[in-house]
Amino acid sequence: MCQELGIESPLIPRIATAFGGGMGGIGSVCGAVSGALIAIGLAHGREEPWQSRDQAYALTQQVYRGFQEEMGSTICRELTGLDLTTPEGVKEIFSSGIGMRVCLRAGSTGYRLALAALSAVRTPPLRMAEREAQEGSAPAG
Numbered sequence: 001m002c003q004e005l006g007i008e009s010p011l012i013p014r015i016a017t018a019f020g021g022g023m024g025g026i027g028s029v030c031g032a033v034s035g036a037l038i039a040i041g042l043a044h045g046r047e048e049p050w051q052s053r054d055q056a057y058a059l060t061q062q063v064y065r066g067f068q069e070e071m072g073s074t075i076c077r078e079l080t081g082l083d084l085t086t087p088e089g090v091k092e093i094f095s096s097g098i099g100m101r102v103c104l105r106a107g108s109t110g111y112r113l114a115l116a117a118l119s120a121v122r123t124p125p126l127r128m129a130e131r132e133a134q135e136g137s138a139p140a141g
Contacts, residue, residue: 001039004115012038022076025084030076032103032110036063039114044121059117066113071106079106 018024019034037060044056068074080098082089093099 001035001111001114004118005039005043007042021084025090027077027080027082027084028075030067030071030074030079030106030110032106033064033067033074035107036067036110036114040118043118055121059121062117063110063113066117067106067109070109070113 016035020031022028022030040056040059046053073079080102082093084090
């Protein structure tokens, strides 16, 4: 998704790390949903607290609802049927193929829904590389 948004940063994988397994293996909101919403925030998030978040919220709701409709849930524990807070659950997600069947499908679903939502917005966000170029070429104040 970062390539689609024109963002290159070593921080992105670090930011997303804790969301896997439904928030650090707790089994809550699926990491694929969180990743999709991170992409929306990167593209349409506020840079200042007083700026509108309406576009980001509308896209978030669209992606969240679409994921829930397609996958049947947005909750990792419900999607996988496993408790990843236990050693047995962690072992099973890797040995049973559930990760390959469920998590890969969830990841591709989140990616596709986020990309479709972002592509449908009439005024695309300014790509980070473009923003940095503009700031670098702006006359000093």
